[in-house]
Amino acid sequence: MKIVVCVKQIQNPEIPAAQFRIDEEAKVLIPVSGLSPVLSPFDEQAVEAALRIRDRAEEGADIEITIVTIAPKGARAAIKAALALGADNAVLLNEPTFDGGGGYVTARNLAETIRAIGDVDLILTGRQAADGDAGVVGLGIAEILDIPAITFARNVQTADGVVTVQRVLQDGIETVEADLPALVTISNELGKVRNASMRETMRAAKKPVKEWTPEDIGLDETQVGSSATRYELERLYIPVNEIECEFISGDTPAEIAATLAQHMREENLI
Amino acid sequence: MTDNKSGVLVVVEVEDSQPIDLGLEMLALARRLTGIMGGTVTAVAFGTGLETTGETLTAYGADQVLLNDNEIFTNFHAEAWLPDLSKIITEVEPALVLIGHSESGTDLAPRLAFRLDVDVATGCESIDIVNGRPHMTRSCFGGLAREVITFTKTPALATIRSKSQQALVPDMKRSAEIKHVSSILDVNAIRTRVVNRDREKAVGVQMESAKVVIGGGLGLGGPEGFKTLNEIAELVDGAVGASRAACDLDWCPRSYQIGLSGRTVAPELYIAVGISGASHHMAGCGNSKTIVSVNSDPKAEIFKSSRFGIVGNSQEIMPALAEEIRKLKA
Numbered sequence: 001m002k003i004v005v006c007v008k009q010i011q012n013p014e015i016p017a018a019q020f021r022i023d024e025e026a027k028v029l030i031p032v033s034g035l036s037p038v039l040s041p042f043d044e045q046a047v048e049a050a051l052r053i054r055d056r057a058e059e060g061a062d063i064e065i066t067i068v069t070i071a072p073k074g075a076r077a078a079i080k081a082a083l084a085l086g087a088d089n090a091v092l093l094n095e096p097t098f099d100g101g102g103g104y105v106t107a108r109n110l111a112e113t114i115r116a117i118g119d120v121d122l123i124l125t126g127r128q129a130a131d132g133d134a135g136v137v138g139l140g141i142a143e144i145l146d147i148p149a150i151t152f153a154r155n156v157q158t159a160d161g162v163v164t165v166q167r168v169l170q171d172g173i174e175t176v177e178a179d180l181p182a183l184v185t186i187s188n189e190l191g192k193v194r195n196a197s198m199r200e201t202m203r204a205a206k207k208p209v210k211e212w213t214p215e216d217i218g219l220d221e222t223q224v225g226s227s228a229t230r231y232e233l234e235r236l237y238i239p240v241n242e243i244e245c246e247f248i249s250g251d252t253p254a255e256i257a258a259t260l261a262q263h264m265r266e267e268n269l270i
Numbered sequence: 271m272t273d274n275k276s277g278v279l280v281v282v283e284v285e286d287s288q289p290i291d292l293g294l295e296m297l298a299l300a301r302r303l304t305g306i307m308g309g310t311v312t313a314v315a316f317g318t319g320l321e322t323t324g325e326t327l328t329a330y331g332a333d334q335v336l337l338n339d340n341e342i343f344t345n346f347h348a349e350a351w352l353p354d355l356s357k358i359i360t361e362v363e364p365a366l367v368l369i370g371h372s373e374s375g376t377d378l379a380p381r382l383a384f385r386l387d388v389d390v391a392t393g394c395e396s397i398d399i400v401n402g403r404p405h406m407t408r409s410c411f412g413g414l415a416r417e418v419i420t421f422t423k424t425p426a427l428a429t430i431r432s433k434s435q436q437a438l439v440p441d442m443k444r445s446a447e448i449k450h451v452s453s454i455l456d457v458n459a460i461r462t463r464v465v466n467r468d469r470e471k472a473v474g475v476q477m478e479s480a481k482v483v484i485g486g487g488l489g490l491g492g493p494e495g496f497k498t499l500n501e502i503a504e505l506v507d508g509a510v511g512a513s514r515a516a517c518d519l520d521w522c523p524r525s526y527q528i529g530l531s532g533r534t535v536a537p538e539l540y541i542a543v544g545i546s547g548a549s550h551h552m553a554g555c556g557n558s559k560t561i562v563s564v565n566s567d568p569k570a571e572i573f574k575s576s577r578f579g580i581v582g583n584s585q586e587i588m589p590a591l592a593e594e595i596r597k598l599k600a
C-alpha cells in the first residue's frame with residue numbers, strides 16, 4: 001500500500017504573541033530569528049497516523065510512506081522530522097516558481113504530484129496548516145483527484161481496500177468509511193506523536209528525497225505558484241487589542257469573589 | 271467585473287427544523303453587502319420539516335428562499351449536499367456565497383469551491399465591498415494576525431465565523447419568493463459511508479447561546495476543578511467550556527473545547543479560569559462582551575484581553591465565587 005502524507009513547514013505556531021511580527025508593507029511574516037521551523041502540528045500527526053497504519057499492518061505487508069511538500073523556501077526541518085519519525089521517502093517541490101500559490105494552486109500542484117507518484121492508495125493531510133489556518137488544501141486534492149475525502153480524523157485504519165475513520169464531531173464521534181483510494185484529514189484528537197527513534201534518525205539522512213520541477217508533475221510555469229493564483233492578499237496585519245485590564249484585589253479569596261459576584265449582579269448576569 | 275453574477279447566496283443550516291443562529295447572522299451580513307453592491311439575498315436551506323423555514327428566513331432578510339426538503343438531508347453529509355448545492359449556485363449566479371464556519375460548513379465549503387472551480391476564504395470575521403468586490407477579513411497564524419483577501423474569479427465563497435455578525439431584528443412584514451427545489455442527488459454516487467454516529471446528548475445551556483460561559487484550563491489543576499465551574503454555571507444559567515490542553519488531558523468532555531479548532535462563543539461574560547490566553551484559544555472567545563480572567567500569573571497573556579483580572583489560585587477563588595453567588599441569589 002502506498003500512503004502519501006502532505007506536510008508543510010511553518011514557523012512554530014506556539015510562540016508568544018509578543019514575538020510575532022508581520023511586515024505590513026510586504027505583507028509577509030517576519031520570521032523570529034533563532035527559532036527553528038517545525039512541521040505544522042496537524043501534519044506531524046498525519047505522519048503519525050500513517051505510521052500507526054504501518055504498525056498495525058501484518059508482518060511483511062508492504063507499506064510505503066511518502067512525504068510530499070511544496071516548499072519553495074525550503075523545508076529541510078520538516079522533511080528531516082518526517083523521515084526521522086519513520087516515513088520512507090520524500091518528494092520536494094522547491095523550485096522558486098512554486099512560490100506564492102495559495103490554497104487553490106497548492107491543492108492542484110499536490111494533486112498532480114500524487115498523480116505523478118502513481119498508484120497512491122491513501123493520502124493524509126492535516127485538517128489545516130497552522131500558519132494560514134485555512135483547511136482547504138486536503139479537500140481540494142480529493143476533489144481534483146475525484147476520490148472520497150473524510151475530514152477531522154482521530155483514528156484511521158485500513159483493511160481490504162477500505163479506510164475506516166473515526167471522525168471528530170463537535171459533540172461526539174462518527175465512524176465513516178470509504179473505498180481506497182481516499183483522502184483523510186487529521187485532527188489534533190489523533191493524539192501524541194511518537195518521538196523519533198535513534199535508529200530512524202540515523203537512517204533518515206540516507207532516505208531518498210526527490211526534488212521535482214513543474215515539468216516533473218506535468219505542469220508548465222503558468223500553472224504553479226503565484227502565476228497561477230487567483231487570490232490577492234490585500235492586507236496582512238496584527239490586530240490591536242486595546243483593553244485595559246482592571247485587577248480585582250482583596251485580602252481573601254472570599255473578598256475578591258464577592259467583588260466579582262457584585263459586578264456580575266450589576267450587569268444583570270445573576 | 272465582466273460577468274453577470276450579482277447578489278449573495280447564503281447557505282443556512284437547519285437543526286431540528288430551525289435555522290441555526292449563524293445562518294441568521296449571515297443573512298444580516300448578506301443584506302448589508304447587497305445594500306452596497308446591489309443584487310438580492312438568496313437563502314438556501316437543506317433539511318426536513320422546513321414548513322416554516324421560508325417565512326423565518328424571509329423575516330431575517332432573504333429576498334428569495336430555496337428549500338430542499340428531503341429525508342436524505344436530515345443529517346449533514348457533505349457528499350450529499352454537493353450536487354444540489356453546486357447546481358443551485360450555478361443557476362442563481364451569486365457574486366458571493368456565504369457558508370457557516372461550523373462543523374459542517376468547514377467540511378462542505380472547500381469541496382464546493384473546488385467543484386465549482388472557484389476559491390474559498392475560510393473563517394471570515396468580516397466582509398467589506400471595495401470597488402464592487404468582496405474583501406474578506408479572516409484570522410490567520412493561530413489568531414495572531416488578520417488577512418484581507420480578494421478573489422479574481424466569481425462567485426467568491428466564504429465561511430463565516432459564528433457570532434462575528436449580528437442577526438437583524440426579524441421583520442414579519444417582509445416578503446420573499448419561497449421556492450421548493452427537488453433534489454438531483456444520485457445516492458449511489460456517495461462514496462463515504464457513515465457507519466455509526468455517536469453524539470453526546472447536550473445537557474444544560476448551550477455554550478453558543480449562554481450569557482455566561484466559564485472556560486477552564488490547565489490552571490484548574492485537574493478534572494475536579496471543572497466540578498466547581500459546573501456548579502457556578504448552573505447557578506447563573508451559564509455553560510462551561512475549556513482550553514484544548516484541558517480537553518487533551520480528558521479533564522472534561524472534548525465538546526468543551528473553545529478556540530481555533532473548537533467552538534466559538536461570544537457571551538456577555540466569559541470567565542477564563544487558569545487559561546494562559548494563547549491566541550488559538552482567544553480565537554474562540556475573543557468576541558465576548560466582557561472577559562474576566564483568573565490566573566495565578568500576573569503576567570499571563572490572558573489579562574491583555576480581559577476587562578477584569580484576578581491574580582490568584584483558581585482552587586481558592588472559584589469555590590469562593592460559587593459561595594458568593596449563592597449568597598446573592600438567596
Ligand SMILES: Cc1cc2nc3c(=O)[nH]c(=O)nc-3n(C[C@H](O)[C@H](O)[C@H](O)COP(=O)(O)OP(=O)(O)OC[C@H]3O[C@@H](n4cnc5c(N)ncnc54)[C@H](O)[C@@H]3O)c2cc1C
Nearest residue numbers: 487488489513514515529530531544545546550551566584
Ligand atoms: C494549530 C493549533 C490549534 C490550537 N487550537 C486550540 C483551540 O482551539 N483551543 C485552545 O484552547 N487551544 C488551542 N491550541 C493550543 C493553545 O496554543 C494552547 O496551548 C492552549 O490553549 C493552552 O491551554 P491552557 O491555557 O489551559 O494551558 P497553559 O497554557 O498551560 O496555561 C495554564 C495557565 O494556568 C495558570 N495557572 C496555573 N496554576 C494556576 C492556579 N492554581 N490558579 C490559576 N491559574 C493557574 C498559568 O499561569 C497559565 O497561565 C492550539 C494550538 C495549535 C498549535
Ligand SMILES: Nc1ncnc2c1ncn2[C@@H]1O[C@H](COP(=O)(O)O)[C@@H](O)[C@H]1O
Nearest residue numbers: 006007070125126128129134135136137
Ligand atoms: N505547501 C504545502 N505542501 C504540502 N502540503 C501542504 C502544503 N500546504 C498545505 N498542505 C497540506 O494541506 C493541509 C491543509 O492546508 P491548508 O488548506 O493550507 O490549511 C495541511 O495540513 C497540509 O497537510
